[in-house]
């Protein structure tokens with residue numbers, strides 16, 4: 155077998171891996187929205203797969219799939235419904251900057267074939283099975299069996315339970331492990347501790363008459379925040395704005411992919427989905443929690459809320475902000491950029507770790523269970539450093555491929 159690493163190799167973004175067995179299987183085909191120069195990057199070209207499998211809907215895994223619109227692709231039902239929304243939104247924002255057209259997008263949607271968790275599909279001598287990755291709705295790990303060898307691509311995964319999803323299981327007897335390593339050198343704080351800090355902030359700010367502003371990714375984080383807040387408090391007014399509203403509806407369409415769908419449905423019913431100017435106004439008129447995209451504050455309604463909130467309000471980031479985005483500028487330089495103008499922000503802010511990725515201990519544990527003969531580290535900022543550590547301190551055989559590299563396995 156061979157693995158072609160077409161992206162997410164020595165970086166996070168544009169995940170794309172082509173596995174050669176008796177067939178050519180493309181796993182993910184993502185986009186990198188912002189590289190160092192602020193432009194989008196696509197997978198290193200390589201075409202003509204026999205089969206395409208999508209691990210999950212995040213654009214860094216799915217964003218270039220319409221380029222492969224000639225080919226049948228497999229993914230879970232929530233993944234299909236979510237990419238539809240995300241691709242449409244990308245076309246609206248990036249238009250000509252995208253490597254595919256409206257016709258490609260339409261054709262790609264028709265080529266989707268559902269593949270459920272624990273269902274196996276066979277092509278030639280190669281078998282492909284998806285497992286729950288515990289990351290976002292419909293997120294899957296890709297488990298491939300060929301001539302008695304097992305190749306396992308984790309996609310993005312999380313081992314700890316969240317309110318929305320049960321954590322991913324551990325797997326034994328993996329031969330080749332293709333492992334995401336986003337948090338290879340960082341540990342997450344305990345979620346219950348983070349929840350506590352969030353709720354303390356909520357009560358303090360609301361008692362003082364302010365708004366808690368949660369800039370939030372529309373996909374995954376918005377839903378987890380709704381579920382978290384309602385787990386601790388059923389009364390506080392919560393407003394949800396931006397694309398997160400539409401994604402939340404898709405989550406509810408696929409209750410089987412939610413850990414406690416009943417509780418989530420109740421939680422969603424009890425929050426106000428903002429649907430017009432009067433709603434937007436009442437969100438900041440009273441002390442409340444406002445969950446709104448964009449998570450990195452580049453676009454979305456969150457900026458308006460910030461400018462309309464009173465001085466007792468507080469911003470809480472719950473996700474990672476890429477360098478030079480508004481969220482990053484605010485945290486590091488105290489301003490944001492709107493209409494090419496630098497605007498100073500005086501509101502206090504805090505960062506809380508609600509990551510949907512496995513932390514360092516979980517990655518090490520996952521490897522220990524899998525006990526693979528080879529580990530291919532992808533989707534991380536310092537995969538080379540992690541490879542060296544795994545080899546020298548733990549005696550594994552780990553490598554950190556570079557972009558475009560072809561590995562014999």
Ligand SMILES: [Zn+2]
Pocket residue numbers: 210212289310
């Ligand atoms: Zn992801």
Ligand SMILES: [Zn+2]
Pocket residue numbers: 212214215310533
């Ligand atoms: Zn990812």
